[in-house]
Amino acid sequence: MERLKQHLPALSLLALLGLWHVLAQLLVSPNLPGPLQVAIVLWRELQSGQLPYHLGVTLLRLASSFSIAMLLGCTLGIALGRNPQLDAFFDNWLVIFLNIPALVTIILCYVWFGLVEWAAILAVVINKLPNVIVSIREGTRALDKDLLEMARCYRFGLRKTVRHVIWPQLHPFVMGATRSGLALIWKIILVVELLGRSNGMGYQLHLYFQLFDVASILAYTIAFVLVIQLIEWLVLKPLDKQAQRWRR
16 A cells, blocks of 8 residues: 555556547647657757757746745745834835736736846745745744743744744745746746747747647647746755755
């Protein structure tokens, strides 16, 4: 039973590929190419260098906007969580920015600042920032006051208090904001690139949409999803495991 449980993720993916293959065989339509056809297109794009180039550009934008949003969001979230007056003043701002559609923010940034790279990054940051602030604010509110008081009594100092008292409690909220942030930001970046950039995954997807090339659309989508999964497996999960070592 335990061995079956270990193999369930692989079996699930195989079942999905099998269902995709069966549907493609039944429909026999260019609107739903089979897995093999998409794999051939994916390999062709890798060999041509087009996919690595556009994927790299998108990942660079993702890393820049994600880093800015997380740094600002964590700082502001902690400040709002620790200061009730500041939180009460800016709470309506957060509600407003949380409910502004991403498309509106992107269009306004391009209209106000032009079709330049930093306007694209700014649009992504503005869309992600409120979510990070809210997550970290809630985590800061949930900090155990008794543990903070203990750290103060034992004169831990700021660095030791942050490392041993605050960070272990905030970690789940930071990881939640990180995972949701990656999922949200890359979708927003695709729209940003579609509307105002001449490179990147979004630009390529828009190009293939105009050509009704579904196989290429699926190939680029699968490539990006695989990269995000690699980030999850090779970066986020090891960091999560290391940060959770203190738990029994």
